[in-house]
Amino acid sequence: MPVARAARHVAIRFGAVALAGALLAACGSSSSGSSSADGADGGKVTLTVDLFGTFGYKEAGLYAEYQKLHPNVTIKESDTENEADYWKALQTRLAGGGGLADVQGVEVGRIASVTRQQADKFEDLSALGAKDLQAQFSQSKWSAATAPDGRVLGLGTDTGPEALCYRSDLFKAAGLPTDRVELAKQWATWDGYLALGKQYAAKAPAKSHWMDSIASLYSVMVGQQKERYYDASGKLIYDSNPAVKAAWNASVKAAQDGLSAKLAQWAPEWNQAFSSGSFATIACPAWMLGYIKGQAADAGKGKWDVATLPGGAGNWGGSYLSIPKGAKHTKEAFDFIKWITAKEQQAKLFTKQGSFPSNLGAIDLVKDVKDPYFSNAPIGTVFGTAAEQAPVQVPGLRDNDVNTQITNALGEVERKGTSSDEAWSHAQKGVKNALG
Incomplete structure (x- = not known):
């Protein structure tokens, strides 16, 4: 989240093709479902889970499945649509020690802050049994949630x-090709994508535009970079990184x-x-599939499609589940996050909601999945290839805060007509104020 990571103000809300039957059967027979989540006294437990956006667990039926496997456990989810609002509230609770859930979501753009500055505020999952799970996850996903002293503070x-989602019905109305393979060739580069956008604008249906926002374009372009806002040493480099400036310039040009x-993004009008x-068109990290389904609903089925992203593979978003110090049900919380991040559950979540797995076993399970909602697009292949080719990104300490200030400034260009230079100056001032 989704980003929203990029703030993952994200979301997720499926069915698949022939693979789905075998896949869901595997999910249903998960051996990980046998773990015990009994309360310390064997009584009833209300497990609180606090998230942002829509992780899709409820929509995919995973809460119901877990509660059936563990009849003494009731899961109570709270959700904040905007990740920035969620994170601010979490910081307040961590500082005061009250109001914390048993399980807290952490967006990938915040995980460096957790491991480097707040490790003492979260449980070390390795002490609860997480060490046995390391081989299930990619090294980059695992290491990002590991503190310098080796404490594991979240499971992926x-x-x-990333891919690109598009409305094939609108493309057809504007006289553009609709085949995902042909489009991928035409927009192999971002210049090609923007050139096709001009063709669309010339014949587009009334009140329809090529993209949702330039903030979306910017976020997906910087998601293709290994280093964005910080370098590997932890130095803030956003204002000297040519990749950031290139994404900024392309976004400004699209607005002009x-x-x-x-x-x-994330406003009611956008929804x-x-x-x-x-x-x-919209820049489409895997988790965006579920968001589109949730907003467009049944009326959007068959109108949307998915194609390879211009300019090469990238990553925008992803999250972790952590247990804060002070959680009422630490053991039960770990049993739950161990189960819900296991390969069977992550595979089911992708098949139903589009959330691409971080569990290596799940990635193998979903490689042949297609999505009927998105015109039977081979999403397992599209996102699986992107995941393989995407650079291993350097997680920055305050990535989300930097990204928010830059996209806010791009909003000025887009909606107020602010010049590029003036808006960039506003972004720099905003970053300085946000980081202190």
Whole structure:
């Protein structure tokens, strides 16, 4: 989250093809479901789970499945749509020691802050048995949640390999090709994508634009970089990184060419636009599939499709599940996050919701999955290839805060007509104020 990581104000809300039957059967017979989550006294336990966006666990039926396996456990989820609001509230609770859930979600753009600055506020999962799970996850996903002293502070949920989602019905109306393979060739580069956008703008249906927002374009472009806002030594480099500036310039140019619907991501108007046709393409990390389904609902089925991302593979978002110090049910919380991040559950979540797994075994299970909602797109192949080819990103201490200030400044360009230079200056001032 989703980003929203990128803030993952993310989401997730399926069915698959022939593989689904065998896959879901495997999920149902998961051996990990036999773990005990009894309370210390054998009584009833209400396990609180606090998340942002929509992780998709409820929608995929995973809470219900877990409660059936553990009849003494009731799961109570709380959810904040905007990750920035969620993180601010979590910081307040961590500082005061009250109001914390048994399980807290942590967006990938925040995980460095947890491991380097807040390790003492979260349980060391290795002491609860996480050491036995390390081989199930990619080294990069595991190490990002590991503190310098070796404490493991979160288990990986999804990752955010990127593609491009598009409305094939709107493409057809504008006289553009709709075949995902042909489109991938035409927009192999970002220049090609923007050139095709100009063609769309010339013949687009009324009140329809090429993209949702330039913030979306910017976020997906910087997600293709190994280093974005910090280098490997931890130095802040956003204002000297040519990749950041290139993404900024491309986004500004898209706004100047009138290719954007000028929608603020995660706002109500943006949500409504998924079904109204206000935009034809959107940068699409895997978790965005579920978000689109949730907003466009049944009316969008068969209108959307998925193609390879311009400019090469990248990653936008992904999250972790952690247990804060002060959680009422530490053992039960670990049993739950161990189960829900196991390969069977992650495979089911991708098949139903589009959240691409971080569990290596799950990645293998979903390689042949197609999505009927997205015109039977081979999402297992598209996102699996992107995950393989995406650079291993350097997690920065305050990545999300930097990203928020930059995308806020891009919003000024898009909606107020602020010049590129002035908006960039505002972004720099915003970063300085945010980081202190």
